[in-house]
Amino acid sequence: MKLKGKHVIFSFIFLVAGFLLALGYKIASEEPKIIRMNDEELQEELEYQAQLNNIDQENKELRAELESLRSDIRDFEENLGGQEKQLASYIEERNKLELITGDVPVEGPGISVTLSDAEYIPNEENVNDYIVHDLHVHLVINELLASGANAIAINGQRILGDSYIACTGPVITVDGKQHPAPFVIQAIGDPEVLQASMNLQNGVLDKLVSDHVEVNIKTSDHIQMDAVFSSEGW
Incomplete structure (x- = not known):
């Protein structure tokens, strides 16, 4: 019985081996299949390929044009940003000049410094020493300008960069216009800074007091000054 069993196993192995050999020979003996196209199909395929190549080239050109446009836009934005900064600088400078020339009205916080002649003048003293x-x-x-005042006026008359102030007897003349005492000097700027500058030790206030000038300083949240032409009735 054992011998017959071996014969069955060997027979099965030889059968499978023979089948595999026959299958391999058949596959090896077959010629490879080639897809053949007629002339019309070949021409159509070539046209499709040419169209794809053209589309690919157009896409490259469009991408290059798009990048060029993006570069132009970046340059334009940078140039525009520079112009905006320059314009802002011009506007700021113009505003400063208008404040100096008094061409526009101005308002804001600041201080008022009132200078008055001395109320008491000893008989033996010179009157000029007490006015x-x-x-x-x-x-x-x-002192106010040095402390950052943006605009200054005397008795409502704007003081300009080239203003001329002179004594004319008991009054002072500002750009040809006379003002009697007391003289109210208004300054627009940071009230705390302006007031502190006036009260510096051995500063302007001490000098005025030593010259017998009566001084009154007060801060204000709102001071308004007309333009030069408006204040002069032009």
């Missing part, structure tokens, strides 16, 4: 002079007005204006 306000143009020197005192100049001291106050220069």
Whole structure:
């Protein structure tokens, strides 16, 4: 019985091996199949390929044009940004000049410094030593300007960069217009800074007091000044 079993197994192995050999020979003996196209189909395929190539070339050209446009836009935006900064600088400079020339009205917080002649004058003293002079007005204006005042007026008259202040007897003349005492000098700017500059030790206030000038300083949340032409009735 054992011998017959081996014969069955060997027979099965030889059968499978023979089948595989026969299958391999058949596959090896077959010629490879080639897809053949007629002339019309070949021409159609070539046309499709040419169209694809053209589309690919057009896409490359469009991408290059798009990148060029993006570059132009970036350059334009950078140029525009520079122009906006330059314009803002021009506007800021113009506003500063208008404040200096008094061409526009101005308003804001600031301080008022009132200079008055001394109320008591001893009989033996010189009267001129107890009244306000143009020197005192100049001291106050220069101190306020040095402390950042944006605009200054005396008794409502705007002070310009080239304003002329001089004594004319008991009054002072500002650009040809006379003002009697007391002289109210208004300055628009940071009230705390302006007031502190006036109260510096051995500063303007001490000088005025030593010259017998009565001084009153007060801050204000709102000071309004007309333009030069408006204040002069032009």
